[in-house]
Amino acid sequence: MGRQHRTASLPLILPAALLLFLGATITEARVLRRVNDRSLFDVTSACKKASYPDLCKSLAPSASVGSLTGASIDVATSKAKEAAAISAKLMKVPGTEKLMKSTLYVCRDAFSSVADSLQLSAKNLKDAAHIDLMVNLSAAMSLTANCADAFHDWPGLVSPVADINDHLSKLVSNSLDLASTLKN
Numbered sequence: 025m026g027r028q029h030r031t032a033s034l035p036l037i038l039p040a041a042l043l044l045f046l047g048a049t050i051t052e053a054r055v056l057r058r059v060n061d062r063s064l065f066d067v068t069s070a071c072k073k074a075s076y077p078d079l080c081k082s083l084a085p086s087a088s089v090g091s092l093t094g095a096s097i098d099v100a101t102s103k104a105k106e107a108a109a110i111s112a113k114l115m116k117v118p119g120t121e122k123l124m125k126s127t128l129y130v131c132r133d134a135f136s137s138v139a140d141s142l143q144l145s146a147k148n149l150k151d152a153a154h155i156d157l158m159v160n161l162s163a164a165m166s167l168t169a170n171c172a173d174a175f176h177d178w179p180g181l182v183s184p185v186a187d188i189n190d191h192l193s194k195l196v197s198n199s200l201d202l203a204s205t206l207k208n
């Protein structure tokens with residue numbers, strides 16, 4: 025009896041489920057379209073103002089230049105913390121030369137200062153304190169050069185953190201570019 029009941033109602037359940045599913049999809053599409061229309065935000069053109077547009081676009085979706093700047097700052101902050109942690113770790117590898125150790129020490133300090141400045145700039149962005157934002161981001165930008173500069177002082181000493189330093193510089197540079205378009 026139970027089986028009979030199931031088979032009988034199946035043809036009724038299927039179209040109902042299909043309708044529900046389609047209804048949900050159509051509603052979702054409508055909501056998405058509304059969000060897209062309302063935002064009128066073109067990430068591609070906003071990222072054209074950044075030195076590294078592809079890196080900038082990888083932060084999408086963002087709803088505005090402000091949120092794109094915030095995302096860029098947040099990613100840069102994580103990268104700076106990661107670079108500081110890697111420098112600290114390499115410094116402690118047994119058998120590391122004294123010169124390498126002291127240069128990595130400079131890097132670790134520089135990267136953690138970059139992270140500090142970026143965190144301040146994230147606060148500046150929230151507070152809409154544009155001048156502070158630009159000052160703190162500029163400080164972060166110049167601090168990103170400290171590690172590479174320290175290695176340049178010693179030709180023959182190859183930086184083991186050159187790649188992450190380069191990536192970090194690009195992220196901070198983009199953050200600065202985006203922030204500078206927020207207000208003139």
Ligand SMILES: *[C@@H]1O[C@H](CO)[C@@H](O)[C@H](O)[C@H]1NC(C)=O
Nearest residue numbers: 144145147148155156159160
């Ligand atoms: C950086 O941001 C902090 C926190 O908002 C602010 O107190 C400070 O004045 C800013 N630094 C500069 C140099 O503007």
